[in-house]
Amino acid sequence: MIAEFGHAALIIALCLALVQAVVPMLGSFVGQRSWMRLGYSLAVGQFLFVAVSFACLAAAFLADDFTLKYVAQNSNTELPSYYKISAVWGAHEGSLLLWALILAGWSAAVALFSRALPLPMGGRVLSVLGAISVGFGLFLLFTSNPFARLLPVALLQGADLNPLLQDFGLIVHPPILYMGYVGFAVPFAFAIAALIGGQFDAAWARWSRPWINLAWMFLTLGITLGSWWAYYELGWGGWWFWDPVENASLMPWLVGTALMHSIAATEKRGVFRSWTLLLAIFAFSLSLLGTFLVRSGVLTSVHAFAADPQRGVFILIFLAIVIGGSLMLFALRGPAMQKVLAYSGWSRELMLLTNNVLLVSAMTMILVGTLYPLIADVLELGKISVGPPYFNFFFVPLVIGLLVAVGIAVTTRWRKTEGRLLLQKGALPLVISLLCALVAPLFLGADRSFSSYSAGAALSVFLALWVLATITSDLKDKIGTDLTRVAKFSRSYLGMQLAHTGLAVCVLGVGLSVAYDESRELRMQPGDSAQIASYQFQFVGIDRIPGPNFIAHRAEVRVLQQDRLVTSLFPEKRNYNAGGQVMTEAAIDPSLARDLYVSLGEPLGGNTWAISLQVKPFVRCIWLGGLMIALGGLLAAMDRRYRRQTRVVSAAKGTAL
Amino acid sequence: MHPIRRQRLQWVALIVVAASIAAALMAYMLGQNASYFYAPSQIVAGEAPIGVNIRAGGMVVEGSVDRSMDSLEVSFIVTDGLENLQVTYSGILPDLFAEGEAAIAAGKLDSKQILQATQVLAKHDENYMPPEVADTISEAYQRKQQHQPEPQEALQ
C-alpha cells in the first residue's frame, strides 16, 4: 500500500513540475505576474511530493517489502537498518529518485531564497528547473520505476545489496555528489533565463554566483569523499583511477571551477559574458553526460551498476534536448563577443583567463580520453582502453601551471597591474618556496640522503609553498599592523584564500604520497614479518569471525617501529551470505603524516595468505585539502554581499508597493 | 593594420597554434597509451605485437592456476575456446578471479608468447563475461569457422 502511495506522489510531483515548467514561462511572455509567481509555490509543492515519494520507498526498504522488485533486488532481511536506508539509492531506480528529490530540493531552495529576483527572471529560472524535473520524472516513471511490483510473490529473502556498497561511504557519497551534479542545474537555469530575457549584466552574475559556489562546494565534497571511499573500500590503496565514472565527476568540477572564476570577472568587470554563459551550460551538460555515461553502460567501468540501452536512449534524447537546445539558444541569442579586450598586460582578468584556459583544457583532454575507447569502437579501430599515463601526462603540467598562476593571481588587480609590483611582491615567496623545496626532500626521504632525493617531491613542495607563501604575503599586506582588519575581510575573500590553501595542501598530499609511497605484496604465514619503510609488519595470525550478513577471515598484523608497537591492524576478507560475493576490507592506521595500509589477498593454502602492505606518507592531505577547498566554496557562498543585495531589492520592492 | 585588429589576429593565431599542438599531443599520447585488446587465438596467430602493452582475456581454464610455493608468482591459462594463452603475474589476484570465469590481463607479450601481466582484472559486478571478451571471442570464433569446416571438434 505504501508503495502505491509513493508512486502516486511521484505522479503528482511530475504533474506539478509540468505546470511549473510551462505556466511561469508563458506568464513571462504575456506579462502575467500571477502566472510567474505560481512557479514559486509549485516548486515547493513539487519538492514536498517527491520527498513523500522518497520517504515511501525508504519505508518499503525498512519494512522489507519484497513485493517491490527494487527492494527485493537490493535489500535483505539480514541487512542492518542503516544500510537498508542507504540501499534506497544503492542502485539505478532509487538513485534516480534521489536525483529527482535533490533537483526538486534545489528548485524549492531557489523559490524560497531568491524571492528578491525580478519576477520574469525568477519565473523563468523556475520554469527551466521545472522542465528538467519533468525530464527526470518521465525517465523515472517510464523506464526506472522504483515502485514496480514483483508479482506473483514467493520471496522471503531479498537478493542483498552489493557488498561493495555496504559501507558508510555509500551512505553519504552519492547524495553529496548528486547535490553537486544537480546543483549545477541552478546556474544553468539562470543562464537559460538570461539568454531568453537577454539580460547578461552584473546583476545576473551576482544572482547566480552563490548558487554556483554551493553546487561546486557539494561536488568538491562528493569527489573528495568518493576518492576516500575508493581508497579504503576497494582494498588496493589507490585514491584515483581515471575511471570513466570518476572522470564523469571531475569534468563538471573542472568546468564549474572555471565558471566560478569567469563569473567573478563577469560580475566585477563585465567581461567574458558569453564565455561565462557557455561554461554554465557546459557544467550542467557534463553533469548530465556523466549520468549518461554511468547509467547507460556505454562505457564499461568498475562503478556502472545498472546498464540498459533503453534507458540510455532515453537519457540521450533528454541530453540532446537539454544540451542541444540550450546551445542552440546560446548560438541564436548569446551576447556578441567583446570587440575590444578591456584589459592589457598583467591583470586579474588575464589571470582568470589563464585559469579558464587551463581548466577547460584539462576537461577537454579528460573528455577525449574518456570517450576515445567508445569512438574507436564505433569506428572499428579495435577494443581500446586508455591508461592513467595519458591522463597524468596532461593533467600534471596543467595543474602545475594552475598553481603557478594562483600564486601570481593573488597579487594582481583588475584592469592592469604593474609588472614591477608583481616582481616585488612575488620575489620573497618565490625564494622561500624554492629554497624549502630544494631542501625538503632531504628530510622527507627514507634514508635522509641524496640517494633517495625525489624531484617530484621537491616540485610539489615548491608549488604548495609558493601558493601558501603568496597567500600569506597578501594577507600580511592587507592586515598591515592593524589586526582588527581581519574582521573586515569579506567572506568571499576568505573563502578564496581557504580554497587556494586547500588546493596547495591537496597537491602536497598527492605529490608526497606518490613520491614516497612504499608497498609490497607478499606471501606470508603466521610469524612472518616484513620491513616497509621504517615499519616492521608482523603477521600474527588469522581467525574466522561472523558478521551481520557475512563471514570474515580476519588477520592480525602488528606494526612496529624500532621495536615499539605502533598499532595492530585487522584486515578482513568477507564472504557475503547472499550471493556468495567476496570483499576485501583493508585495515588502515591513519595519521596526517602517513597511513599504514594492510589488505588481505587470497588464501594460498594452510594459514598462508597473500598480503599487501603499504606505507603511504601524507596521503590524508589529499582529502584534507579537498575538505578545505569545499569549505572555501561554502564560505564564499555565504558572503554578506549576496544577502545585502537581497535586502536592498526587497526594500526597494517594499517602497514600490 | 589597425592595432586592435592586429591584436585580435594575434590572439586567433595563438589559439589556432595552441589548439593544433594540443590536438597533436593528445592524438600522440592516446596512441602511446591506448592498449588494445586481443583474444588468445589472435595472439597465437601472431597478430599481437611483442613487448608492447596490450590486454588479453578469456576464460581462465579450470585447473590451470598455478601458484608458486614461495612467492606470489602465479601463472594461469586463458582461453577463447580456440587457443590457449599462458599468463604470468606476480601479486594479489582480484577478489572475483576464479577458474572458469572470465578475466582480463594487461601486460606485455614475451617472445615465447607468454603474457607477462602487470595487472589482472576481474569484473566488479557479477558479469562473468566482460563484453570485450565476449565480442572478441565470438569474432575469433567466426573467423576460425571460415577456415575450418568443423570447429566444434576442437571444443569438445
Added chain:
Amino acid sequence: MNRIALFVPLVLFVVLSLFLFKGLERDPAQLPSALVGEAFPVFALPDLLEERLLSTEDFPSQVVLVNIWATWCFACRIEHPMLNQLAAQGVNIIGLNYKDQTQQAQQWLQERGNPYLFNIVDQQGSLGFDLGVTGAPETYLIDAQGIIRQRRVGVLDQAVWDREFNDLYQQLLGESR
C-alpha cells in the same frame, strides 16, 4: 562572424552525440540478480523450431531446467555437450534462445544436437530482463509448481551439476511424484 563562432559549441555537441548514439548499439553491460524463490515470469514468445507462441502454460508440470543460450556465446559451446548428456539421462530442459539470430540458432541445434524440449525465442531480451539474466549461459532449476529454485550463472558442467543441482533436482523429482 561573431554569430557564427557562437555556433561552434552546438556543432561539437552534435558530432559528439552522434558517437554516443552509435555507442549505444554496442553490447550493453548486463543487469545483476535473478530471484530464487520467485515464480518464473509470465511471457508469450515464439518457438524456435515451430510456428507457435509459447507461454508458461507450455511448461510440463514437472521439474525442468531452463537454459539461457545463444550462438554468440562462447561458453555455451563448452556447455552444450553437458546439456546433451543431461537430456539423454531424462532431464527436461527448456532452452531460452537469448538475443540471438533465429537462423543461426536453428543451425546450431542441427550441428550440435538438440537437448531441449522446446526453445523460447527471446530476441529482444525481454524475458531475460524479467529473469534478471546477466548474459549467457545461465541455467535455472524450476520446480513442478513453476517456482525458480536454483540458478547457475556461467557454464553448467558435471562438477556444478553434482555440487549445486543434483541433490535438489532429485529431491524435487521425489516431491513431484
